[in-house]
Amino acid sequence: MRSGRILYGGLAIASLAMLLFVAGFFCFRLGLALLAGLFYAVAGKFLLLAFFGLGLLGLFALAKALYRQLCGYFRRDATELRCWFALRNQVRDAGLRAAAEARQSRYRMQLQRGRLAAANHRKHLRQLRQAIDGELAAVRNRLPAATYKSLRKSLRRHYKQADAAAMLALRNQLPCL
The missing domain is CATH 1.10.8 (Helicase, Ruva Protein; domain 3)
Structure with missing residues (x-):
């Protein structure tokens, strides 16, 4: 649930950055170059922050999925099942x-x-x-x-x-x- 909030927060920051880019574009068209430069600078930093946050979220999700898969792989019943399949394959191979x-x-x-x-x-x-x-x-x-x-x-x-x-x-x- 917490990762969903982080995702929505990152998307909100990216949306805010896009709005700042659009506002900077309109300010530039209206001749307010100083304000447009400020909007562009802030929008770039917000966009960088959003991408960094989404990247961290992706890495966190990857680490979490990897942890779950490793826990599932080394569970006792999964290990016993793999051992059973390996023995069955060895017996079959010996027969062949x-x-x-x-x-x-x-x-x-x-x-x-x-x-x-x-x-x-x-x-x-x-x-x-x-x-x-x-x-x-x-x-x-x-x-x-x-x-x-x-x-x-x-x-x-x-x-x-x-x-x-x-x-x-x-x-x-x-x-x-």
Whole structure:
């Protein structure tokens, strides 16, 4: 309530200063330069006083609002509420982090399984090629040279393409021992 009175007082002083400026202007128009100078000087000081008072009122209102906000911020219930929200956020973040780590772990395991499966597949293909190559070497004497070379070439091509079914089909083309 007191700040309202100060505000109205400051506005009244500013209004008085404006009236003095207007009075000084009319005195100047009427040729009363000495009186106009006096009105202008007093009006300037009143206006300065009004602005200073309003500025102090603004600073006081700012300090008061800041004090209220700080008191509200450091109140026990507000502090406990912020603490509760922080804990809730930490729990949520921990859950999200655990889920992300689980996804990443599953991805790594799947990648590792894929690598192991690929290595196992290559190993079995190599063993199959060696077995077929051994069988092909065993029947080399019974095959014409061109057929032997084409079978070896086909075996090499199927091995490079990692085509186990084609390698087995090639094996079935070999004559029995």
